[in-house]
Amino acid sequence: MSSSNEPARSHGFAYGLSLNLLRKRDFYAGGLMILFGLVMALHGPSYSLGTLMHMGPGFLPTALGVILVCLGIAIAMTAVAVPPGEDEDILPAQPQWLAWACILTSPLLFIVFGTYGGLAPATFACVFVASLGDQKAGWMASIVLSTIITVFGVLLFHFVLQIPMPVLKFFEWSIL
Amino acid sequence: MITTAVSDLAHGFSVIIYDPNAWGYLSINLLWCFIGVLIGNMVGVLPGMGPLATISILLPLTFGMKPVGAIVMLGAVMYGAQYGGAICSILLNLPCHPPHAVTCLDGFPMTKQGRGGVALGVTVMASFVGASWGITEMVFLSPVLVRIALQFGPAEICSLMLLGLLAGSTLARGSPLKGVAMTVLGLMIGIVGSDIETGAERFTFGLTELDDGVELIALALGLFGVAEFMNSVNQQAEINTKYSNVRLRDMRPTKEDLKRSFFPMWRGTIVGSLCSLIPGTGPTIASFVAYATEKKISRTPELFGTGMIEGVVCPEASTHSSVQGDFIPTMSLGIPGDAVMALLLGALMIQGIVPGPQLISQHPDVFWGLVASFWIGNIMLVLLNVPLIGIWVKLLTIPYKYLYSSAMFFVCIGVYAANNDMFQVGEVLVIGILGYVLLRLGFHPAPILLGFVLGPRFEENFRRAMLISRGDILVFIERPISAVFIALCALLIGGQIYFRLKPKKKGAMPGADSVEQPLAAE
Numbered sequence: 071m072s073s074s075n076e077p078a079r080s081h082g083f084a085y086g087l088s089l090n091l092l093r094k095r096d097f098y099a100g101g102l103m104i105l106f107g108l109v110m111a112l113h114g115p116s117y118s119l120g121t122l123m124h125m126g127p128g129f130l131p132t133a134l135g136v137i138l139v140c141l142g143i144a145i146a147m148t149a150v151a152v153p154p155g156e157d158e159d160i161l162p163a164q165p166q167w168l169a170w171a172c173i174l175t176s177p178l179l180f181i182v183f184g185t186y187g188g189l190a191p192a193t194f195a196c197v198f199v200a201s202l203g204d205q206k207a208g209w210m211a212s213i214v215l216s217t218i219i220t221v222f223g224v225l226l227f228h229f230v231l232q233i234p235m236p237v238l239k240f241f242e243w244s245i246l
Numbered sequence: 247m248i249t250t251a252v253s254d255l256a257h258g259f260s261v262i263i264y265d266p267n268a269w270g271y272l273s274i275n276l277l278w279c280f281i282g283v284l285i286g287n288m289v290g291v292l293p294g295m296g297p298l299a300t301i302s303i304l305l306p307l308t309f310g311m312k313p314v315g316a317i318v319m320l321g322a323v324m325y326g327a328q329y330g331g332a333i334c335s336i337l338l339n340l341p342c343h344p345p346h347a348v349t350c351l352d353g354f355p356m357t358k359q360g361r362g363g364v365a366l367g368v369t370v371m372a373s374f375v376g377a378s379w380g381i382t383e384m385v386f387l388s389p390v391l392v393r394i395a396l397q398f399g400p401a402e403i404c405s406l407m408l409l410g411l412l413a414g415s416t417l418a419r420g421s422p423l424k425g426v427a428m429t430v431l432g433l434m435i436g437i438v439g440s441d442i443e444t445g446a447e448r449f450t451f452g453l454t455e456l457d458d459g460v461e462l463i464a465l466a467l468g469l470f471g472v473a474e475f476m477n478s479v480n481q482q483a484e485i486n487t488k489y490s491n492v493r494l495r496d497m498r499p500t501k502e503d504l505k506r507s508f509f510p511m512w513r514g515t516i517v518g519s520l521c522s523l524i525p526g527t528g529p530t531i532a533s534f535v536a537y538a539t540e541k542k543i544s545r546t547p548e549l550f551g552t553g554m555i556e557g558v559v560c561p562e563a564s565t566h567s568s569v570q571g572d573f574i575p576t577m578s579l580g581i582p583g584d585a586v587m588a589l590l591l592g593a594l595m596i597q598g599i600v601p602g603p604q605l606i607s608q609h610p611d612v613f614w615g616l617v618a619s620f621w622i623g624n625i626m627l628v629l630l631n632v633p634l635i636g637i638w639v640k641l642l643t644i645p646y647k648y649l650y651s652s653a654m655f656f657v658c659i660g661v662y663a664a665n666n667d668m669f670q671v672g673e674v675l676v677i678g679i680l681g682y683v684l685l686r687l688g689f690h691p692a693p694i695l696l697g698f699v700l701g702p703r704f705e706e707n708f709r710r711a712m713l714i715s716r717g718d719i720l721v722f723i724e725r726p727i728s729a730v731f732i733a734l735c736a737l738l739i740g741g742q743i744y745f746r747l748k749p750k751k752k753g754a755m756p757g758a759d760s761v762e763q764p765l766a767a768e
Contacts, residue, residue, distance in 0.1 A: 123717030204647035
């Protein structure tokens with residue numbers, strides 16, 4: 071990590087502080103917790119709070135929401151204590167947008183192909199797309215890997231463990 | 247006391263080994279135990295795969311099994327991974343498994359000197375001794391704890407859970423404040439679904455699929471599968487297998503090695519078992535404390551980091567004794583110390599077994615069978631690790647691109663198989679994104695699982711305690727046992743604040759935060 075850079079404070083303390091704060095990771099971490107807490111605390115009472123003796127279903131969610139808001143404020147406050155230049159990176163040094171997209175698309179494709187195409191196409195699509203996320207991935211290697219996993223997956227999950235999902239289907243028509 | 251322990255243990259062994267109806271009188275549990283340690287050892291060796299993700303993937307496959315077999319296999323993955331993790335640390339200098347990060351410091355220099363085989367050999371020995379001690383502790387300590395815990399009313403259970411949750415979140419890695427926030431978030435996720443007492447649907451957002459709550463497997467796979475893959479894809483260090491050519495005959499330690507590692511091994515074991523008694527301090531902290539202790543009492547502390555055998559043996563023994571010891575509060579009190587234990591507890595609950603002090607008397611097969619399986623599993627691991635070391639070393643070279651993409655399939659099919667419901671695959675996706683955002687914001691998601699598993703029981707007992715005390719919140723400090731737990735909670739929070747505000751001494755004790763340190767060292 072770099073050492074603290076003083077010039078940020080030269081615009082006056084309050085200005086510098088708020089500017090620093092907006093760059094801090096913990097500031098957003100606290101903010102997210104406050105958001106979650108508020109959703110719980112504001113929505114909780116609609117499930118009826120009850121009394122302390124006869125607690126309703128809304129009691130604990132509301133209480134937890136309030137606690138989380140307090141924790142969120144505390145986390146955001148700790149961002150003030152961190153010197154400028156530290157803990158500012160929310161994204162990693164080299165963001166892997168393609169890889170992240172591939173990893174997240176993979177379960178999506180599993181849902182789509184699993185619902186409309188069966189286990190084999192779902193497995194192939196899921197593994198193939200996920201493996202494309204790696205920088206060193208080649209087309210051939212990905213296809214070979216996906217094929218191996220598909221064969222193995224169908225054998226293990228369809229025939230050995232008997233998961234009720236057809237291997238291959240097309241609308242009304244299905245194999246196995 | 248010893249006679250009952252021996253007869254209980256004998257019962258456990260008979261559950262695991264003997265089955266009058268099976269072919270050859272060998273129980274199927276023996277096979278589950280073997281599969282468990284094999285898979286555990288494998289994922290332990292593979293950089294970038296953890297026991298958490300593996301156990302969650304295997305969890306749905308255990309639904310069709312008997313409870314004993316299921317818990318024996320899942321538990322075996324946990325301690326099997328510890329044996330494999332050491333190989334990864336010593337030969338490759340990759341601290342991919344936090345409990346073994348500290349082993350890199352002296353293990354890898356030994357490998358560079360051509361003594362990697364010896365390091366692995368003494369590690370297996372130390373692991374077995376540490377684990378055996380942890381198991382012995384479990385045999386004798388659990389019944390004592392149970393006898394105390396059976397007196398507990400709802401108020402005591404509640405404050406004990408509070409202590410467990412606080413310790414689990416503040417003593418683990420990273421900022422304690424964020425840890426507590428994660429626990430609260432976990433408790434909240436546990437609230438989603440129908441209320442136990444009134445049946446009111448809470449935070450389901452109109453989705454009927456959420457009526458039964460968020461699926462444990464979806465949560466675990468989202469946080470420790472998808473989010474973890476997003477975090478480590480394309481971030482893998484170049485694997486350097488230049489030094490990792492180890493054969494069986496290299497593993498034999500000399501007399502000098504054995505003499506030097508004898509006392510550190512026992513010291514590590516003791517440190518590990520002490521750490522496992524404090525809820526929340528898992529194997530990671532135990533190994534760091536053990537390393538620091540060993541360095542402090544050594545006559546040549548300046549040589550640590552240059553390939554001292556003591557620096558390998560001591561943390562490894564303590565990791566293993568702590569891993570086995572962690573099962574004590576989980577199985578005898580129903581209070582898990584870390585995320586893996588929470589997952590195992592969840593597995594028991596799915597099997598219809600209510601965790602808590604009544605578990606040992608109601609399901610002696612499960613408890614004593616598990617204890618016996620530890621011993622059998624550890625012997626299997628020694629046998630697997632010594633002659634087959636060459637195969638494990640080969641596994642180290644599997645590239646990450648093959649690992650995570652195949653794992654994505656197992657994540658999807660695993661969570662689908664849990665209920666045969668595609669909705670849950672979507673749940674994994676959403677939780678995975680949330681988990682990655684939390685990781686990037688500096689949160690460690692492990693306490694979420696702790697809160698999630700304990701949440702419903704906490705709420706139930708809290709409500710019951712309030713009902714019995716007629717709405718008097720002071721009941722928690724009026725009942726003496728409960729008051730002790732509350733006082734410990736206060737001590738924990740006070741201690742954390744005190745250590746945060748006190749200016750840090752440089753180079754005092756290596757905390758769990760310095761896990762990244764060995765990576766930078768090379």
